[in-house]
Structure formats: C-alpha cells, structure tokens
Amino acid sequence: MTITATLRRSAAAIALLGALCAGAAEAKTLRWSYQGDATTMDPHGLNETFTLGVQSNIYEPLVGYDEKLQLTPLLAEKWENPEPNKWVFHLRRGVKFHNGSDFTADDVIFSWKRSLTEGSDMKGYGAKASEIRKVDDFTIEVLTKSPNPILPREWVFLYIMDEDWSKQNNTTEATNVKNANQGNYANLNANGTGPFMVAERQPDVRTVLKRNPSYWDKGIRTNVDEVVFTPITQPATRVAALLSGEMDVIQPVPVQDWDRLDQAPGVSPLTGAEARAIFIGMDQARDELLYSNVKGKNPFKDIRVREAVVRAVNLDAINKQIMRGAAVPLGSLIPPELNGYDKSFGEPYKPDPDKAKKLLAEAGYPNGFEVSLDCPNDRYVNDEKVCQAVAGMLARVGIKVNLLAQTKGKYFGKVLAQAGYDTSMYLLGWTAASIDAHNSMLNLASCRNKDTQAGLFNLGGYCNPKVDALTEKVGSETDQGKRNAMIKEAWEIVKADYGYLPLHAQPMSWGVRDGVKVVQRADDVLDLRSVVLP
Amino acid sequence: MISFVLQRVLQSVLVILAVALIAFSLFRYVGDPINAMVGQDTTLQQREELKERLGLNDPFVVQYGRFVANAAQGEFGISYRHRRPVSELLAERLPATLELSIVSMVLALALGIPMGVYTALRRDGALAKSFMTMSLVGVSLPTFLIGILLILVFGVILRWLPTFGRGEVVDLGWWSTGLLTRSGLAALIMPAITLALFQMTLIMRLVRAEMLEVLRADFIKFCRARGLPSRLVNFRHALRNTLVPVITITGLQLGSIIAFSIITESVFQWPGMGLLFIQAIGTVDIPVMAAYLCLIALFFVLINLIVDLLYFAVDPRLRVRRGRA
Numbered sequence: 088m089t090i091t092a093t094l095r096r097s098a099a100a101i102a103l104l105g106a107l108c109a110g111a112a113e114a115k116t117l118r119w120s121y122q123g124d125a126t127t128m129d130p131h132g133l134n135e136t137f138t139l140g141v142q143s144n145i146y147e148p149l150v151g152y153d154e155k156l157q158l159t160p161l162l163a164e165k166w167e168n169p170e171p172n173k174w175v176f177h178l179r180r181g182v183k184f185h186n187g188s189d190f191t192a193d194d195v196i197f198s199w200k201r202s203l204t205e206g207s208d209m210k211g212y213g214a215k216a217s218e219i220r221k222v223d224d225f226t227i228e229v230l231t232k233s234p235n236p237i238l239p240r241e242w243v244f245l246y247i248m249d250e251d252w253s254k255q256n257n258t259t260e261a262t263n264v265k266n267a268n269q270g271n272y273a274n275l276n277a278n279g280t281g282p283f284m285v286a287e288r289q290p291d292v293r294t295v296l297k298r299n300p301s302y303w304d305k306g307i308r309t310n311v312d313e314v315v316f317t318p319i320t321q322p323a324t325r326v327a328a329l330l331s332g333e334m335d336v337i338q339p340v341p342v343q344d345w346d347r348l349d350q351a352p353g354v355s356p357l358t359g360a361e362a363r364a365i366f367i368g369m370d371q372a373r374d375e376l377l378y379s380n381v382k383g384k385n386p387f388k389d390i391r392v393r394e395a396v397v398r399a400v401n402l403d404a405i406n407k408q409i410m411r412g413a414a415v416p417l418g419s420l421i422p423p424e425l426n427g428y429d430k431s432f433g434e435p436y437k438p439d440p441d442k443a444k445k446l447l448a449e450a451g452y453p454n455g456f457e458v459s460l461d462c463p464n465d466r467y468v469n470d471e472k473v474c475q476a477v478a479g480m481l482a483r484v485g486i487k488v489n490l491l492a493q494t495k496g497k498y499f500g501k502v503l504a505q506a507g508y509d510t511s512m513y514l515l516g517w518t519a520a521s522i523d524a525h526n527s528m529l530n531l532a533s534c535r536n537k538d539t540q541a542g543l544f545n546l547g548g549y550c551n552p553k554v555d556a557l558t559e560k561v562g563s564e565t566d567q568g569k570r571n572a573m574i575k576e577a578w579e580i581v582k583a584d585y586g587y588l589p590l591h592a593q594p595m596s597w598g599v600r601d602g603v604k605v606v607q608r609a610d611d612v613l614d615l616r617s618v619v620l621p
Numbered sequence: 622m623i624s625f626v627l628q629r630v631l632q633s634v635l636v637i638l639a640v641a642l643i644a645f646s647l648f649r650y651v652g653d654p655i656n657a658m659v660g661q662d663t664t665l666q667q668r669e670e671l672k673e674r675l676g677l678n679d680p681f682v683v684q685y686g687r688f689v690a691n692a693a694q695g696e697f698g699i700s701y702r703h704r705r706p707v708s709e710l711l712a713e714r715l716p717a718t719l720e721l722s723i724v725s726m727v728l729a730l731a732l733g734i735p736m737g738v739y740t741a742l743r744r745d746g747a748l749a750k751s752f753m754t755m756s757l758v759g760v761s762l763p764t765f766l767i768g769i770l771l772i773l774v775f776g777v778i779l780r781w782l783p784t785f786g787r788g789e790v791v792d793l794g795w796w797s798t799g800l801l802t803r804s805g806l807a808a809l810i811m812p813a814i815t816l817a818l819f820q821m822t823l824i825m826r827l828v829r830a831e832m833l834e835v836l837r838a839d840f841i842k843f844c845r846a847r848g849l850p851s852r853l854v855n856f857r858h859a860l861r862n863t864l865v866p867v868i869t870i871t872g873l874q875l876g877s878i879i880a881f882s883i884i885t886e887s888v889f890q891w892p893g894m895g896l897l898f899i900q901a902i903g904t905v906d907i908p909v910m911a912a913y914l915c916l917i918a919l920f921f922v923l924i925n926l927i928v929d930l931l932y933f934a935v936d937p938r939l940r941v942r943r944g945r946a
Contacts, residue, residue, distance in 0.1 A: 134660025211662040292892040496652030496905045
C-alpha cells in the first residue's frame, strides 16, 4: 500500500465522516405543544379529535383526509361501491408496519374486530360493517346492514393495527378501564404504518416521535426527523414557551393573545375557521320549562318565541367583539367545510330586535320572561363570553337570561342525555367526525329516539318528522346529487322552524414560529406530514 | 414513646378514612366521568353500560366501601383517563413533587431563618427594613402571579431559564431525579423560588417575632451578664429557644407545600402529583382524586408525627414531663 493510497483513503473517510456529521447536525426537531395530551396511543381507545389526530401520524386508516379534509387514499388505493350493501377496498401493496411486518387484509379484519371489543370507543364505527370478507391478501369486501353511501368517510378514524404484533403483546382487545393488564400494552406502545414512530411515551409529560425511514409514501412534504410533543395546560405558560423560543408550534392560543403574538418578533398567530359549529338550543320538548318563571306552558314551543330569540342576537357583533372577526357566523348547524353545505341554509339569519319584541308580544310575553342558560366555561373558544353576549342581547328584547356557566365536566353532566337533558337553554358545539352533514342531522336535528339513538345530542328536543324522514333517506342514498338535495331540504326546514339559534364556526388559533410551515386543517388537527421546518 | 407512635398511627388511619369518606361524598358533585371517557358518537346505552361496569350507579357509601376494601389490599384502581393503575401514576409523579417541595422548603429555611435573626437583631437597620418590606410582597402576591412574572422576566425576556417542564431526568431505580442534570436544575429554579417565597417570608417573620420575645427574656440577660460572646448568645441560646414554633410551622407548611404545589405545578407544567390531580378534576377521574387525597392526608399525618418527635429532641422540658407521667 502506498502512502498516497492511504492518504486518499483517509481523506475519503474524513469526507464521509463530515457528511455524516452534517447529516446529524441537520436532524430537524419539531417542538410542539397542545393544551392536553393524547389520551392514549390505542387507536380504539377514545373517539376524540385530538387523540385521533396525534395517532394519525403513527397509525393509518384505509382512506384518510388530505389538507382540505377531502378523502385521500392511504392504506387502500381505491375503493368502490358495486352493490348498495357492499364496499370493496383494494389495499396498498408493499406497506410495512414500524416493526417491519407486512400489511395485509388480515390486519384490516383484525383491526375491525378489535374495534368492537368491550373497551373500544370506536364500536360505533366498527358496527357500520356486518362482515368483512377477505378476497385475497390485498382485496376486502365490506358488507353493511343497510346501504351506506359514506362508509370510506366514516372509517377515516378507524386505524389499522398489526395483527401479529397485537397477539404477541397480548393486546388483541381495546384498552379497557376495568382490567388493567389485559390488552393495555397498546395504551403506551404503538406499531402502525404511519410516517412517525413512537420513540418515547410519558403520558402528560413528553412524547417523542421519530421519522419512519421506510414510510411507503415518499411524496410527503415534511422534513421533520423528530417530534417532541409536550402538553402545557396553562395558556399563559404555553404562550410564554412559544415566545421564549422553546416551541415551534403551540395550540391553542387564547384569542386575547393574538395581538401579543403579532407584535412579538419571530412568532405569529395562525387562525382559521374550525369545522365546529357553536349554537344555542332551546327546550321544545317539555310542557313546562324546568328553569323559567313561565308556569304551565313552554314558551319555546311557540315558533314566534324561537324566532324572537334568533332575531334578537347579532352574530356579527359577537364575532367582532369576542372573536376578533375570526369566526364564521352561521345560519345552521353546518359549517361550510361539511359535505352537503349549501348557502341557502348557511347564511345567517338577519338580526332584528324590534321584530323580536313584536313577536314576543304577539306570543303573549309583552314583558318577556326569564330563563336559565347553561354554558360551559372551558370547552369552546371564549364560551362563557359568548353566552354573556347572547344573554345581553336577549335582555334587550325582554328575555331575562340567568347564566349558569360552569366547567365542562359539570356542564355536560347536567345537560346530556344521561342526566335526562336537565336544561332549558344551552350552548353546545358540534363537529361531525365524518365531515358530512348527515352526522349533524342525525345527532342534532332528528327527533329524540331512545331505540335508534337518533337525536342523542338534540338536547332541546327539536322535532320535525319531515326532517326525520329525510335524515333516514340521506343515510342510505348512494346518489350524491340526490343526497345533497335532500340534505339541503332538511336544513331549510330546520331553519324555517327556528329550531336552533346558530352562532358561528369557531376560530382555531395556533401559534407558530416564523419559518415553520404547517397546514391548519379545519378539524384542528396538525398533520405532521405537512410540517416543513426551516 | 412506642405507644405514643402507635397511638398516632391509629389516629392517622382514622383521619385517612374520614378524608376518603368526605371525598367520596363530594365526588357526586364534580360531574359525570363518562363524558370524558368516551367520544361524542358513543351511544347512550354504551355510556350506561360503562357507568354500570365502573360501579358509578351505586350509592356513594358502597363506592366508598369498595374503595376502602381495595385500598386495604394496596389496590387503588385504574385511572379512568390514563387507563393505568393509579398507584403506578402516583409513584411516577411523586419524585417530581417531593423534589420541588423539599428544595423549596430548604430554600425557605436557609434564607428565612438568617433573615429573621438579622431583622430581630438589627431592628432599625436599613437592610432589615428592606427585608421586611420585601416580605410583604412575598406574603401578599398570589403564587400564580409570581410564577408568571418570573416566566415573563427570566423565560421570555432574558431567556435564561426554561419556562415549563422538568428538564431531563435521570432514573435512579423507581425514583426519577432532575437534580443531576443541568437542564433539570435550570428547570427547578423558578418553580422552587415561586413555591418558597411565601414560606420564606412566613418563616422570617416568625423567627423575628420569636427572637424579639426571647431576647427580652431573663436568661439572655444573664448570658450577656456572664460575658458570653454575642454570637453564642444569639445563636446557641436565643435561636434555639425559638425553634419549637418554627419546627411546628415548618412541618405544617411542608405538608401544605406538597399538597398545594398544585398551582405552581400547573403554572410551570411541572409533572408532579398536583398537576395530575388538577387534570383528574378536569376529567372527573375519581380513582386518581381519591388516591391523591388519601395520600396527601397520609403526608400531613406523617409530617405531624415527625414534628411531635422532633419536639422531644429540641425541647428537654417535654422529655422530663413525659418521663414523670
């Protein structure tokens, strides 16, 4: 060996080492904070947007959402609906789980069955199918009890787990509160097909995700190698962490801090309308209101009184004063992002306090009446302030509102079905997980029915059989054009009935370090596939 | 002595049982835990089933009895939110809270006692007066405000210290400590000061008042008359005689620091038991709340026991009286 050869070789080694060091130095870490932690890593553990949103970077469904909440193929490459009661999914080939095992049809069937086990909170999604047949390793047929035009949409949050891994770790059933040791491995550990893998998990303290080097989709934009997620409960501390340069993305930022972030160097607020409708409902079911000074009858059963309530409230003023203009005032319970939205019912009602007074007088309440308004104070953006504003506006037409604002645990414990809808008037927010109008029609606008579970969140008991009939038809109509026409008709009826006082689609508000590019999806989910660090 | 300790242990069991009883009678008013455990698409029937499975439909006395029976076997149930055994969660969070509390208490004592002695000896000195003024600030400002001010100044403006969390921790068996890493120590500074400030001013004012009283006593005059050096008089004789109330208060305050570090922990996102508890309240996580309250009651009882034993060590008069009885 000559000296030159040795020299050349060492030079090459040094160059290689340099390249490696440079690579290591460029490892990009995203530091991210939210007000709470993902409750569990188990994809069937809790049907809640943030938890599922974090998991969506680790696990994947057959069909997912893109940045605009449109359907995009993930683990299924294509899907079709050859018969009303049958969907066929053609699965992606060559996909591997984080532990290296192959993704096949068996994993899909296993995950579906797991979603129906006792501890699962995804039973409702699993129950959409009556059977899944394996045609071959990469084709499955899903049979449904009744025609289901939106099954791929409804399964966007039904993530696929690895059958072998689950069996090895004794976690073939969903995480359960009752039997701690049975199946709870998946609570803290994960093995999905997504672009990120769980490297460290300390619930409520710190979760570290590492990039999956063998992710099937080489086309995703992100250049993030590592994600350090830290939940910070206190809004002031969270904002301080962003301002001090310790965070790249925080969510949410309190509305009143937007100006501060605007003025601070190096950071800015990122705001947009969320696909969550905020609205006020009125008890139209009872013959006498539980919390009112009107005895012997229920004023909200009178359509004139409901119209008066709706006309008394000025949505633009609420948006300007309380939401800094970042909300989108609504005319129904459907935000514009939802499949089936139409301007005909989406435009807000025109406020008209004088007409409201007249209507009240006609209905026999020339001096108005008193009623209690239930309101959460830590659930939605500025929820208590919105309730105060509504109370103020109603007071001007003579309806004296006694505001009962309390923490979400107490609030939901009072107004929801389990407590027998113990309310006369309430503020609620709703996001349709399927991003489809049918979900809101079924839960909010249908008559309450204990057997079919329709109208479960129709806390005021608004009921119009015509809407019910349309909802049922929409549930099984596979022709999208006809389906949208019926959605439109139903919401126009709700609007003409003054069934609800719709308020707005509330704003999402994130704080982002300058130079970090993120896509703010309208369901408030941060999809790491879209994050680009400078 | 042994019978005294046994008696105290017996009392403490009663105290804990009483705390648990009160806790369970109040849990009915904190809301419905089911709503935090399931998503909005969960049917009413499934919610009812879950409620039944968890035994939440039973009267509170039955729930209480079940809790006590399980707790007697060392079984504190499964957290509704975390879906992990509560004992495991508390054990994970305990080191963070204890480290923070003990460091704050040491800080409060190490600064509070000398400042108290100094302000008692130099009553009219300019420095003593400024200590007294500062202590007013410490007593009157609420903890969360001090925490946020510190974050603003040292975290956001100067960027010297981290604004949240515990930094890197080292695991020593089941105990995780932040005292051995640079980032862990840096993260400890602001929460410890926030938590210590009130205690420090309290101890300082207490030591000052006690010292002023003792310094007027006859035996101090005799000491001085004997010509003992004033350092010896002040620290050996005067300070030692002020210690009984200081120990009492320190003991009680250590208990409340552990119990009420909740606010400091949530301002600094310090991953201790207080943060766990406040999140448990938010999600109506009954097993965590019940176990935490019992544990805090246990801490108070234990600390009081230690304080009583310390009296014997510090005050010879107590030993004599006991001996005769």
